[in-house]
Amino acid sequence: MTLDVLYFAWVRERIGVPREKVETSAATVMDLVEELRAREERYAVAFGDLKALRVAIDQELTEFDASLNGAREVAFFPPMTGG
Amino acid sequence: MRIVVQAEPFDFGAEANRFAAGHTDMGAIVTFTGIVRDLAQNPLDRMVIEYYPGMTEKALEKIATEAQERWFLGDVLVIHRHGDLRPGDMIMMVATAAPHRVDAFEAAEYLMDFLKSRAPFWKQEFTADGAEWVASKDEDEDALKRW
16 A cells, blocks of 8 residues: 655654655554655654654554554644744 | 644733633633743843644644533633744644533643643743753653543
């Protein structure tokens, strides 16, 4: 499947792009993270500490063990600082 | 319910008046406004707020809908800016209308608590030391537990 993968704030800065298409067969978010980590150093750095990251599938907050079945868009970002 | 995410400044007085108008059955209007705060020790040049178009609006609608399910509210308004801001600029406002003040106050606090850590916005501060992403606070996460 092809996913739109989005990055925000310092995750975007570390990876160097705000969004990209990723061709993957990952079953879960964690599988996708492992694939990206193995790809290049900048991903390994950005995904170094998952406790410092949040993930959304199709614009809904979720967990790293969530299934990617049917997913179109996955976003990674630090904890939110609104208000 | 009205949810607005915009780069442009908003007119707090005009928004509050417009929100309050026409609610003859609402005895209480509560508003909260968040302002870019400067720091004496490390003067802030500017703040940039990043957001997630689409998800941010959905998240704000969800938070406002949950407030409407929890309290008896006539209306809810959330305005949140993104992009470039300076010290003293208004970042955001919420307004709640209810027949009685307790509902209006509590719902406004609820909106603010969830806006802090569940609405996709990320603040970056620019000072003489450079740019720094604002870290989330444990107390903001703890604040959700009271609801």
